[in-house]
Amino acid sequence: MASSKRLTTVSALALATLFSTSAFGAAWAQVQVQTLAPPDLFSTPAGDTGLSADLWKDTAPGIAREVLPKLAAKPLSPASAALAYRVLATGANGPAEVGSEPDMGAARAMALIALGDAAGAGAVLDRAPGVAGNSALSMAAAEAALITGADAKACAVGEALGVDRSNPYWLRLRAFCQALAGQTDAAQLTLNLAAGQTQDADYTRLMNALLSGSPAGAANLSNGINYALSRKLGLDLQAAAATASPALKPVLKPSGDMAALASGGDLTAAQTADVASLRQAKGLPAFIDAAKASTALIAALARADAPLEDPVLFAKAALAAGDLATAQSIRGRLTQDQIPGATATDLSLLDAALSAAAGKPNAQILDGLVERGAQAGAKSAAQPAALILAALGGTMGPEARARFATFDPGKSAASAARLTVLDAAAAAHRQGETALLALSVSADAGASGPGPVDRARLVRALAQAGLDADARALAVEGLLGLQVK
Structure with missing residues (x-):
């Protein structure tokens, strides 16, 4: 017993001595005050x-705070949208401080939704901390759930929200959820409260139809709640394609008959309509949408033995849809005297786009573009096309360089200061910062993307930062844009 007591005394003295040492005491104090960082x-x-997981390394927080909200609020060209999705979908700790800011996490999620990946945004938010305590995060979670058809999950998000519950969005969602639960009187009261704060005629029309059984009219796909109402009412979603926000476009079924075309077969009425939509598309975004809807048809036509009625159009459409192999196959069947309605410049522009898509800017093609640009003058599409292809890394011979130096491909619309920071970010291989600055310029330019001068600057910066696939996509889009009016 005495021995045990002496051992306890010695142990206590040893511990006291250990804790009194300066080194251990400092280490213990440090452990005591450390807390786990909030999840990014x-x-x-x-x-x-x-x-990579280093995507956002050294990205300026202020640039992220400025640009991220733009990506959900402003239309992007297809290539820029693909770049935005790539950087936002990547799992990587965010820029310093930004990764722990709920509003920035919500901006990321809302941009993913706007870019058509509500399911991905929902998966991100399922693991995000503090959703119920932040209205912006909760709104993103609710919209992601509604768009993916998880109405009960959206209602649970709204019910769990602990702040800002009188916001019109939450009132509209609550009324919908009450209606789903059969609480008709409560839903009508909440609907009246929502209508008193903000006007959404389509939401009000659809909610009244759900509550009273009155005719609902046309579906509306402008946001997640209106889509959920339209779906619940059994309305024709395809007929409402014109009202679909970018976030809702993925829920629509592709138009047209995509069945493979047998060799020598005739086009169906739906396939004929697809071809007509390519010819009638106004502007680059509309052309790319039409091309994606017709991609299987174009591939089938390219495999058929019959001559193609409009081969350059089909080759451009295949490129726009991301089908380089089909575009190259069509181009391989062409000689200059076999191209109905196409000029030598048209073929040069197509070759430039094919070269850019393959990631191997061809010096001969670039020299040919420069020659055509010099012959046709400043109004020729060959001059800005040469600028874009050169930015992707194309090389020119001495004579072509001399001619190219005299070109006037247009003016920049972007801030010179922003482009200077972009160049510096690319040179330092700050990929996240380079991407955000490029996306900012593109967002400010609108749905067709930046003009040739700014586009060439973005292409060069993205390539220098190591974002080669995105640089190629932006270059191809720009080269196609010069051919689609």
């Missing part, structure tokens, strides 16, 4: 993008 709102991936 950018670290959960929405998809496999091929980008």
Whole structure:
């Protein structure tokens, strides 16, 4: 007993001595005050993008705070939208401080939704901390759930929200959820409260139809709640394609008959309509949408033995849809005297786009573009096309360089200061910052993307930063844009 007591005394003295040492005491004090950092709102991936976990390394927080909200609020060209999705879907700790800011996490999620990946945004938000305590995060979670058909989950998000519950969005969602639960009187009261704060004629029309059984009219796909109402009412979603926000476009079924075309077969009425939509598309975004809807048809036509009625159009459409192999196959069947309605410049522009898509800017093609640009003058599409292809890394011979130096491909619309920071970010291989600055310029330019001068600058910066696939896509889009009016 005495021995045990002496051992306890010795142990206590040893511990006291250990704690009194300066080294251990400092280490213990440090352990005592350390707390776990909050989970980063950018670290959960929405998809496999091929980008590294160092994506946001050294990105200026202020640039992220300025640009991220733009990506959900402004239309982007298809190539820029693909770049935005790649960087936002990547699982990587966000820029310093930004990764722990709920509003920035919500901006990331809302942009993913706007880019058509509500499911990915939902997966990110399922693992995000503090959703119920932040209205912006909760709104993104609710919209993601509604768009993916998880109405009960959206209602649970609204019910769990602990702040800002009188916001019109939450009133509209609550009324919908009450209606789903059969609480008709409560839903009508909440609907009246929502209508008193903000006007959404389509929501009000659809909610009244759900509550009273009155005719609902046309579906509306402008947001998640209106889509959920339209779906609940059994309305024709395809007929409402014109009202679909970018976030809702993925829920629509592709138009047209995509069945493979047998060799020598006739086009169906739906396939004929697809071809007509390519010819009638106004502007680059509309042309790319039409091309994606017709991609299987174009591939089938390219495999058929019959001559193609409009081969350059079909080759451009295949490129716009991302089908380089089909575009190359069509081009391989052409000689200059076999191209109905196409000029030598048209073929040069197509070759430039094919070269850019393949990632191997061809010096001969670039020299040919420069020659045509010099012959046709400043109004020729060959001059800005040469600028874009050169930015992707194309090389020119001495004579072509001399001619190219005299070109006037247009003016920049972007801030010179922003482009200077872009160049510096690219030179330092700050991929996330380079991407955000490029996306900012593109968002300010609108749905067709930046003009040739700014586009060439973005292409060069993205390539220098190591974002080669995105640089190629932006170059191809610009080269196609010069041919689609």
